[in-house]
Amino acid sequence: MKITEQQLMRAIYSSWDFQQALSALTFLLEECDFSRKYDKVSLRRFRCYESTLIISMARPFETTRRATTIGLRALGITLSDDEKALVAKILELRRKIVAHSAEEEMHFRSTSFPILDGQFNFPHFQFNERLHLEGRELKNLEIFLRSLIGELAEYFFRVAQEQPELLENYKEPDSITKPE
Secondary structure (H helix, E strand, C coil), X not given: CCCCXXXXXXXXXXXXXXXHHHHHHHHHHHHCCCCCCCXXXXXXXXXXHHHHHHHHHHHHHCCCCCCCCCCHHHHCCCCCHHHHHHHHHHHHHHHHHHCCCCHHHCCEEEEXXXXXXXXXXXXXXXXXXXXXXXXXXXXXXXXXXXXXXXXXXXXXXXXXXXXXXXXXXXXXXXXCCCCC
16 A cells, blocks of 8 residues: 555545535536426536536546646556546546637537628627536446545545554645745
């Protein structure tokens, strides 16, 4: 169970990221009935939940500036092929659509129409408001996130039993100025 301090910090923060992702997913599943049609404002609220889910879940798997990721193998956690595929889809959505706007993934319609007897043309834009993940995928994500959070909790429990001093830590951002 030997991991570096940097890996341990990343794992601790990843547990928070996964909890944030699960919260966003829970809000989405509680409010969205996939058999209903919704107005644009409701759809955008659901997209906000979905975006938070995707960004929070992907963050531990993305390489940081210090070149770390969660390193599940070092924590004794292995993913099934289905779980790996789910993570890959989340990472792809994050990289191309949610956190960035890759031109090949843009989806909109732009038009203009005449107003004031044709004196002016008014621009009009329509965007795809639907969710990127289907109900079945969201349910699979919920199961996966709950399992992952549970496995991390078991890992941290073992650390607390075997090397409790590793968990005696207070980490704050480097950007916070300390009083003199």
